Amino acid sequence: MTADPAHKPTLTGELVELRPFRAEDLPDITAAIDDPEVIRLTGSAERPPFDPEALRRWYGSRGEQTDRLDLAVVDLASGRCVGETVLNAWDATNRSCSFRTLIGPAGRGRGLGTEAVRLTVGYAFEQLGLHRVSLEVYAFNPRARRVYEKVGFVAEGVLRQALRDGGDWADSTVMSVLSHEWARHRGRP
Numbered sequence: 001m002t003a004d005p006a007h008k009p010t011l012t013g014e015l016v017e018l019r020p021f022r023a024e025d026l027p028d029i030t031a032a033i034d035d036p037e038v039i040r041l042t043g044s045a046e047r048p049p050f051d052p053e054a055l056r057r058w059y060g061s062r063g064e065q066t067d068r069l070d071l072a073v074v075d076l077a078s079g080r081c082v083g084e085t086v087l088n089a090w091d092a093t094n095r096s097c098s099f100r101t102l103i104g105p106a107g108r109g110r111g112l113g114t115e116a117v118r119l120t121v122g123y124a125f126e127q128l129g130l131h132r133v134s135l136e137v138y139a140f141n142p143r144a145r146r147v148y149e150k151v152g153f154v155a156e157g158v159l160r161q162a163l164r165d166g167g168d169w170a171d172s173t174v175m176s177v178l179s180h181e182w183a184r185h186r187g188r189p
């Protein structure tokens, strides 16, 4: 490995910059997560009203985490934080981790999410030396699935009725990318 998740990089693309959270991001990241679509599509256990102090502690401590990498997604057009990407569930022995992301209403549908996923997963393979990056996406989230497939994630199985979605049950699809696949397509399969 050339780096570990304790190091917090800045990754710059054409549409977004990914960088460690700053105190001034708090209103923007709060707006991003305090959104009904984000809450449902990420299966978040947290429900509004969010505790501002808990959010301040959470985002204020992301830079100190040694076993995960949380980065703010900054829209280069506005300079504002519109979401986040996260590499977590770090498994050093098996060189694997999980991935999750959210882009709030201010950033969605303009290609920012695709670029943010590509930059983060590229960093996971090319700088962190990981072998496998995996995620889960709910059956009612075809947009996220489309983005993950565009970047090279491959569906590998379905967790049946894994989420209580209102009065119903929803399946969750496990997707992953492996290092040799990334080496071949670098996020453009």
Ligand SMILES: CC(C)(COP(=O)(O)OP(=O)(O)OC[C@H]1O[C@@H](n2cnc3c(N)ncnc32)[C@H](O)[C@@H]1OP(=O)(O)O)[C@@H](O)C(=O)NCCC(=O)NCCS
Residues within 6 Å of the ligand: 037, 038, 041, 042, 083, 101, 102, 103, 104, 107, 108, 109, 110, 111, 112, 113, 114, 115, 136, 137, 138, 141, 142, 143, 144, 146, 147, 150
């Ligand atoms: C999923 C998410 C990260 C994608 O980011 P984004 O910036 O909105 O996505 P992009 O604009 O880069 O790309 C969206 C793609 O999905 C496609 N799309 C949009 N709605 C779609 C739908 N209902 N079904 C299928 N594809 C859809 C778009 O056409 C585009 O694909 P294209 O480039 O081939 O045209 C973002 O929308 C988000 O965070 N949503 C809320 C939370 C969430 O779903 N998080 C992920 C949980 S697994």
